[in-house]
Amino acid sequence: MKRFTNSGGNANSPQDSRPELGEAASRDSIDPVAASEPDETTRLLPNRIDSNRGYLSPDDPAVSPYNLFSVRAAHYFTGFLLVLTSVWWILLLVSLFVTPPGLETRGSPFTAFSYASVSVTLLAVSLLFFAAPSKSVRIITGVVALLLFINMIITAAVERTRHEEGWVGITSVAWAFAMSIWTIIADRTVQWGKREEEERLTGRPESRRTLLEWVEVSVSSIALLTMCAVTALLTCTLILRSLDAGLALPGKRYWVDGNKYEIHVYCHGSKSKEPLPTVLFEGGDDPVENGLWQFAQNAVQNGTINRYCFADRPGLGWSDTAPSPFSAGHATEALSEALARAGETGPWVLVGAGFGSIYSRVFSSRHGTEIEGLLLLDPLHEDLLDRVGSSGRGFWLWLRGVLSPLGIDRVPGALFKGRTREERVWGRAAYQTSKTIFAKLQESLVANSLTKRDAVTSRAIQYQDTPLTVISSGKQIKRDKVWESKQQDLSKLTHELLNWDIAEDAPHEIWQTLEGRGLIEKRLKKMVRLPRKRPISAEEVVANAKPADGVDIDETLVNGEAR
Structure with a gap:
């Protein structure tokens, strides 16, 4: 096909090759196709139907x-x-x-x-x-x-x-x-x-x-x-x-929930000839590795405890995330399965901090005869779960989660602030990871529904002869009077309250201050050396259980047997 770059003044222009239709031309000699109005076919394909028509303007809509x-x-x-x-x-x-x-x-x-x-x-x-x-x-x-x-x-x-x-x-x-x-x-x-x-x-x-x-x-x-x-x-x-991913984990991962995801479990210490209970730590908003792990290591070195274990909740630390919805009850089932696969059978003294105290309470209620004590560090009351599950907090977590794969805060932290792998996996920068944000979103979505139901139920079936110690944050109590009244209520979880202490200068993470660490270690040492509980009959279970409001308890099933 010959190209034309100028339609005017060029001998090769298609306009020059068209027949002149002046006054001398007879009207009868005009081609009827040329004289008729262009239809769709002739408009789109003029050079194929009638080559005498010439080319279209580049601005013609038919040039498409x-x-x-x-x-x-x-x-x-x-x-x-x-x-x-x-x-x-x-x-x-x-x-x-x-x-x-x-x-x-x-x-x-x-x-x-x-x-x-x-x-x-x-x-x-x-x-x-x-x-x-x-x-x-x-x-x-x-x-x-x-x-x-x-x-x-x-x-x-x-x-x-x-x-x-x-x-x-x-x-x-x-x-x-x-x-x-x-x-x-x-x-x-x-x-x-x-x-x-x-x-x-x-x-x-x-x-x-x-x-x-x-x-x-x-x-x-x-x-x-x-x-x-x-x-x-x-x-x-x-x-x-x-x-x-190349950071070596201290423990081992175990498949749970039909091999859907893995839970990281770590245990340290020796089992003495005179068996003492193993301390099972449950972290609060952060993984156990971020603070409580160092405390547990020091407690073993000081002879306060012989052995401790902790498991990262799904989405935290080295554990995988779990399918949604995921409540405290689901987390307890996953923890129980992971501990069983790790060969850890207790007996246990449970240490739960903040939001993690909800998980410790649910675990205690479902493993009654295996629990030798319950130590709660500035615990969250089930009536305050609406703070965790508020719609505003849920939306903010969702928005942060959507942006988290971009690493807007994580990448600059690694490049310019020297953030280490430990800080990103379980340390102070762990909150920036997509996995942790998703775990927090899961907690928020069911905090005021499924998890609250689990907490209320756990209170109803909690063994009332379980030794209990509550250590509260003095700073938190001074800021929030409602928090103080709920701490007092949690001191009544069982009939065997050993101590309710207030660490005056300690923040919500009590172990961050010397006063808080000393108080925790003192109470923990006392609890692990209490006389072992004797076996409980089925009649005593019903008699000792303390029903929650509107809850009737006829029988409690633990490990498949009525006790």
Whole structure:
């Protein structure tokens, strides 16, 4: 096909080859096809129907790449992919609150959700600005595709990330990579179709752009540059996770709940000839490793206790996350199974701090004869669980979780503040990880419903002869009078209250001060050396149980037997 770059003053112009229809020409000699109004076929394909008509103006709406079947097919297929990806995105959004069957991840579902969001954005931008192809858009998308390919390789190659993400996370990042490649192919197809139609219908490819096309290219470029930055942050966070995966765990992980996820259990110390109970620590808002672990180590060295254990709750420390919803009762079942698989059978003295005291109380009520004492450190009362489960806190945790795979606070902390792997896994920076945020969101979602029910029930079936010590934070009591009254109420959990102490200058994490650590060690030493409980009959269980308001207890089942 001959190209024409100038329609005026050129001997080769198509206008020069058209027959002159002046006054000398007879009206009867005019071709009826040429004289008739152009219809859809003649308008779109003038050079095939009547070559004497000449070329269309480049601004004519008929000059469109959509005339080609391949371009229209690419457009429809992009729309189909967007619908399909949107369904996947919605499923992952739901999994942040309630895990659909088969969509469990052992890490954080926020990561898979981030990759699905990238896929949706790439396809939406491609579809919205489909008719305005651009080389800059293809270059930016190519960078995004390269970064996603790196993400895919790291996720599949590193054992820990592969374990945590499972098929859901790997599929999400692989799909995002495939969608980035497709958007490049689609844009290139439109570019080819646009050139083909311009050459066929106007005689030359159009190098100019209208104002609307410039706006479309600019907006799409900005959107894709944003996706490029997001993908770069996802890559940096994934690299940090891979580095953290090399941190050796002190204990061992055990599969629980039908091998759905693993719980990390660590025990230290020796069993003496005169058996003393093992102290089982339960952390508060932070993992046991962040503070209580050092206290437990010192207690063993000082001879206060002989042996201790702790298990990271799902989502904290080295433990996997669990499917949602996940209440205190579910956590107790997972802990019981993990301890059994580790060969740890008690008897136990339970030490529960803050929110973790709820878990210790539920565990105590379900393992009555194995519990030799209950030590609560500034415990949370079940009537105050609405503070944990407030809608505002839940929304903030959700928003933080959605942004957490970007590592906005974690990556700068590692690069400029020298944050170590220990700090990110269980230390002061652990709250920034997607896994920990998801665990907190799970706690918040069921705190005032399922977990509160578990706490109330545990109070109803708690063995009333279990020795009890409560140590409260003086600073917390001074700030909150309601907290003080609830601490007093928790001192009545059993009939065997040994002490209710107030550490005047200690914060909520009592062990952070010398006064608090000394008081905890003193009470713990006394508790582990109390005379062992004798076996309890079934009649005594019913007689000793203290029903909660509106709860009738006829019989308590523990370990499958009425006692």
